[in-house]
Amino acid sequence: MTRTAIFLLVLGSLLTTPILAQPRITPAGQLPQDIRLQPLKDLNGYFPMYTADNEKDWEKRRSYLRRKILVSMGLWPMPEKTPLNAVIHSRKEMDGYSLEKVYLETMPGYYLTGSLYRPLNLSQQTGKIPGILSPHGHYQKGRFYDAPKTKLEQQLKNGAEKFREGGRNPIQARSVHLARLGCTVFTYDMVGYADNNQISFELAHGFAKQRPHMNREDRWGFFSPQAENNLQNIMGLQTWNSIRALDFISTLDEVDTDRLAITGSSGGGTQTFIVSAIDPRIKVSMPAVMVSTAMQGGCTCENACLLRVGAGNVDFAAMFAPKPLGLTAADDWTVEIETKGFPDLKALYTLLGEEDNLHLEAHLQFPHNYNYVCRKAMYSFMNQHLGLGYSDVPPERDYQYQGSEQLTVWNDAHPAPEGGEEFEGKLLQSWSNDAQAKLDALLTKQAKSLRVFKEVVGGAIDIVIGQGLPKATRLDWNQTYKQAKTNFLEIGGTLTNLDSESANPVLFLYPENWNQKVVIWLTEDGKDGLYEDDNTLATGVKSLIDKQYCVVGVDLLYQGEFLADGKQPKQTRRVDSNTREAAAYSFGFNHTMFARRTHDILTTISFIFHHESLPEEISLVAMDSTGPLAIAARAQARTVVTKLAVNSNGFRFAKVNNIHSPYFLPGGAKYFDLPGMLAVATPNQTWLSGENEVPLIVDKAYKVARAKDQLKTNHDGSIDAMLDFLRTDPK
Template sequence: MKSLLLLLLPLTVYAGRFPEKTPDSPGARMLDSYMQQQTEDMEKNGGLKDITTAQDWLAKAPVYRTQLAEMLGLEPMPLKSPLQATKTSEVKGDGYLIENMHYQAVPGLYVTANFYLPTQVENPLPTILYVCGHASVMKGSVSYGNKTSYHHHGIWFARHGYACLIIDTVQLGEIRGEHHGTYSKGRWWWMSRGYTPAGLEAWAGIRALDYLETRPEVDKTRFGITGRSGGGAYSWWIAALDERIKAAAPTAGVTTMRNHVVDGCIEGHCDCMFQVNTYRWDYDRLVALVAPRPLLICNTDKDDIFPIDGVFNIYQNVRRIYSLLGQEKNIGLQVAEGPHKDLQPLNNGAFHWFERHLKGADPMAVLDEGAKKSLEPEVLQVFKELPKDEKNTRIDESFVPAAAAPAPITTKIEWETQKAAWMKSLQEKVFVNWPQEAPALTLASAGITTRDGVSLTAYDFQTDSAFRLRLYIAHREGLRAEDLELVALNVLDAHGWQDFTATYGARFGKLIEGPSTAVKDDSAFESEKKMFQSFKWGMAYVCPRGIGPTEWQGSEKAQTQRLRRFYLAGQTLDSMRVWDVRRTVQILKKVPGFSKTPLWLQGHREMAANALYASLFEEGITRLDLHDLPTSHRQGPAYLNVLKFLDIPQAATLAAERTRVILYSPDPAPWDYANITIKNLGWEEKQWQIRKPAN
């Protein structure tokens, strides 16, 4: 055993409950305030506060269950393909028998498992589906699956008259897939795809129940589910979606959105813990979907990543639903002393719960023994050689279907239908969580300075209740706003902010707030000055949240976890940057003299995409200049669910109907959808142009 690497991970390697301290800055304070506000809104509108009667719950629970399936990537449910269940070996123990086996949740997605039975089975048995937490069990390069770390649970159940199927997770099974897409792998396209491994694990559990129903040893009217940590979370997903589960005892698998978003517990959890939170749920709504079936919530009192205050809050809220349904006897809370560990008192609580609710045992009965580890991982191995057709390692590419690449539109009727469908999806599934009520748009002058024939004016405005942005407008000295023939709004990313501060910072420093390492660029300023002398143009500049004046700093890990907080709020950072662009377009029209001035919108890289999408929701944009626009949301920016419906080339086509689009791209091929559709529909040539980049 000395050469065997056994890591019992809470969920990921995690140093503590609280997030890394962010260097204090205006942007960091705005971000903290914003996340506090978002959490309060989810507590108010995404939980159970609006449920006041049993009838309320009975009416809304089916809707919530459908929403949950959608947020897990399971609406519609995948096709139930043949399981191809296969037994590979058998282990005989003292009073129990183990079958090492696998099944395919979808073709090529192998779920490795151990099926525990009593030595003698005379009648169909109550049956436990045990879903594993994050325990990595390896020897060299061989993974034995996290199922082996929890084998003592299976043995206990088999010795006490149950059948028990323990299934591996995708991340830490014998075929090691991935749970850490946004946590550490930079797979932000998971958000755009509407993919979460939580849905994958839920589906593997649902298919496990399908398999168990085929076994003669199993009483399919008495299914229970349990598991700890990640397995605790999967217990809720599966029990909420599949009412074949008759009793549940999830352990250390849930806490409140406040704990995750405000207190920083998200940093201890990989992606399998979270739905794509389109409907902005708090977690008590998920837990309540087990009602009125027997539910025991198990946790320790010193758990850093599932804090007891959040667990108790959820218990109290869900207990109220059970009470409304007249089933308060069916909900329990088991708290043991200790940290985030697989502790015997918690195990005994779950065992006692199933004895009562699946066997009808005396509630006062005393369990004769706890669960003790006794087996080497090697005896529980399913595969001696991994199957070559496995999809476990790349299942994120296919589990949630992306929208098929559409053929170019050929008729106006077809276009109108498709346009309406795309815009509806963007409004209801992608940008649905933009603010419903935003502060009044009020310009606050931050000053005006003139240098070397150029005037720069700064204005501040609220884009939402937390973020205050600064808008800069530059033009030739002496020109009034109403004299300008156009104003071009430049949406700056971090690179653009450095260029802006290099051009203007040294001359207009008091107006220009925010961190910058840029070196003064006289040639860039002279180029701007020459443009202003030649044309009656105004150039406007804005940094959406998190850039320039509102930048928040910290390590790469800290920045990653901030992005994930937006995800839990049913948003992404870039979807909120699209909102910021929209608000800037609106505030520009309130600048004195600008109400009728033609407006151009310009962005580079991901900000080009953010500007593009903003143009779909704002009127009066006469031209879009898009530089280095990503060809797909696979590269960015990330918006929730967008790839279920359309990709950037289709969005560009939508924009071209509304305004003139100039795309600066070295290769026209990725834009064939727009090229052909626009030609087929007979739009004016100037509406859509692809130009070679200047550099």
């Protein structure tokens, strides 16, 4: 039976059905059963580890997570490793170790500060020794911490600490003893702590309100929409400091660069597992009281947009496998790690054949800590895996506590560098300029450079958008509506992505004699935009159906049937549990509205592409404010979308000045902004309107691909010109 005959048969069976002007898929009075309408996830959610069935799957996941960390922290591409200009001064010989003051330039004009602990009599060493990084957590004053007397008395009483002097600062305690055991240890300051105050503590860790005067198009400040658009955050700066701290300790003559380790607790634990995940030089890692499926880190310095959407701290710790990984747990958010998270880590280490390299020290009788008991376990772990050579590790003994006056690196001979908001703006501008220079250099006149460009820029955009084309097996179609019109069928239903649990009302306008070509027609009004106000087909849609194209409309999130009152939100939602105006508290755990709408388009594209009817061509049209969404979707769909016809409206993410704008997309501006998304889809056919001229990176990409004829521009956004483009057979 021919397709036309089938159509006429269906038409005859439907003539008695009442004709609805604009079809509704979801029952009246209801919203789609879409999980994204529920409250947003926050840092106190549940973050189980992704489990892999085989080593190949894990390596793929690990590679993706590494890229996710680097992109989200503004380290993709990695900043230039400028000279450290490290200064080590004021050496003191102590009981079994030496103590020195250090500052080094991790970015031009920006300094990392800390204390260097070394064994005595290094000149008598016959071989090189391990180097250990020791990042601190959110202890008051960090490296200068001095435990309150009442707290110390309690710790001495319950066995958490052993020495009245040494128990005053657990950061110093572990650094001293590791040096006494024969290691060089660098304890360095978090941003805003102790001597590292070019960026203030109040900003880095206490930010609560947007600063309008720092939300500007150049020399912007941390937490501003511009910083988020470029993925510049305190967590990224601290991670970069950890990488440069590794660079520093590796330059010391006595340090064996094949025996580098890191250990820190709480916020220092976050720094530990993050840098361990991305820097292969670290051979042993022990993050204390931080790895769990529960609370992921409450400080602004532990959060970044994009970072924990679909991932969590156990995943990041797992990236160190199969190298030696030690964990500690206490009566805090890590209290359930023995049953939630650690079994998955153990299964992974077993899969990789190194189950003995994983260790958990759980002392749930103690609150949040890195106390004497847990440090003792750490020393044994380091002895075993760094080859310290002890059959029985000597226990800690007391040491002379050093306060801020003894430890500060700044003095008249070594004055503190400039800081404040003016410096902050210069630092972020320099960071941005460095990234832009590296990105600009990717695309040359050589054809092979386009592949590298797509790997770097396209790889970043993949993280920024957060979803590609879902697998066909993860999509579900529930058809609930069918209605015959004069020369086409309306077929409607709900398209569900089983992974994201999204549920979009979708309408197919199926012509009498389908030409095997599909046009997805995006509008501000969702699928209602297929029609005019008088319920007749929109002009362009009618023209396509007359030419036997199937036209598809979809209600993206917060369009059409997603709206109880018909009004689209002017602001995106934020997490209910945190009133601080840092974007990462919402969008470090949830996709933005822009990203989620882009996902809806990708889900629709994938469903059509994999449909049993085997369409020959899929085109994507967006002639109104949905243009940027279509461009973002095409950047991920690439060749699956044969043609893109779009009005960009001159939109740029860099101009979005509100972290809760529906068009806010963390990282959206960094990778050549919207034109970068067009460029990574080169050499596919594109009809572009809304630009005064072809964006430079787009023009360059099509030239390198030798595909200039595949890019058409139209300044006035003519519907007729757009339709001609769609109806022209691809070359």
